[in-house]
Amino acid sequence: MKELVQYILQFGNLNQQQIDLISKKATEINFGKDEYFSEAGKVSVQVGFIIDGIMRVCYYNNKGEEITKYFIEENNLVVDLESFNNSVCSSAYVQAVTDCTLIVFSKADWEELLATIVGWDTIVHKIISRALMQKVDRRSPLVSEDATTRYLSFMEKYPKVVNRIPLSYLASYLGITQSSLSRIRKNIR
Structure with missing residues (x-):
């Protein structure tokens, strides 16, 4: 949990009560190699933070070939943002490349954090902005x-x-x- 807290605090300030609430809403989950965090054709219902392991985002092109869009390593959030935010079916898979340990938040708990913690939306926006810039930089x-x-x-x-x-x-x-x-x-x- 300390990895997640350190990560979040890069993007804004939280008091101990807010950190405790985030910790209370978090669940640590293990994903075996090749397991899916989210799948194409389904609505993404969770946000994760990778403590250990590597995940990848991939899809199948019109020829049926598997294409890897990018990799997500330790100390990064993982979520199919469009699917999660808009409750629409995902067009991509998020898959564990290695055995992974994640801290996961359900959609309901994530939305509760957004509604309860003052400034949480600003922190999340900064995290998303940085992730998008990294993605563009890498692609x-x-x-x-x-x-x-x-x-x-x-x-x-x-x-x-x-x-x-x-x-x-x-x-x-x-x-x-x-x-x-x-x-x-x-x-x-």
Whole structure:
């Protein structure tokens, strides 16, 4: 829980009573490798904070190929925001890449925190803004760079992730085949 509190306090101030309320509403849950936190076609009903492990957001394109959009590592919130906020079916999957431990809030508890804690909405807005900026920062180079540069950029931006995820997910994220990724890795060594 201390990881979550430290994370939240980066974005605003809370008193002990507010921290205690957040702690009371939180539930620690373990997800096994390959389990889904949320699924396409279903409404997302929870917000999580990753204490340990890596999750990925993925979808299937019109050819039925699995595409990894991005990875979420420790000390980050995980939620399908559009589905969660608007109660609409998700278009993506959020899946555990490794065994994961999360602190999870139900939609009802999350909304209670928003209604009860003064300034919670501002803190949440700042967290979401930072996450969106990170997502754009991590995805934008994938459009203009060659595959080797994309791989090197990934290693730089996700240093704690690169050796913990399957190569198939990494190749999908980079938009290349697994054999191309193997060649790139071999040439870099």
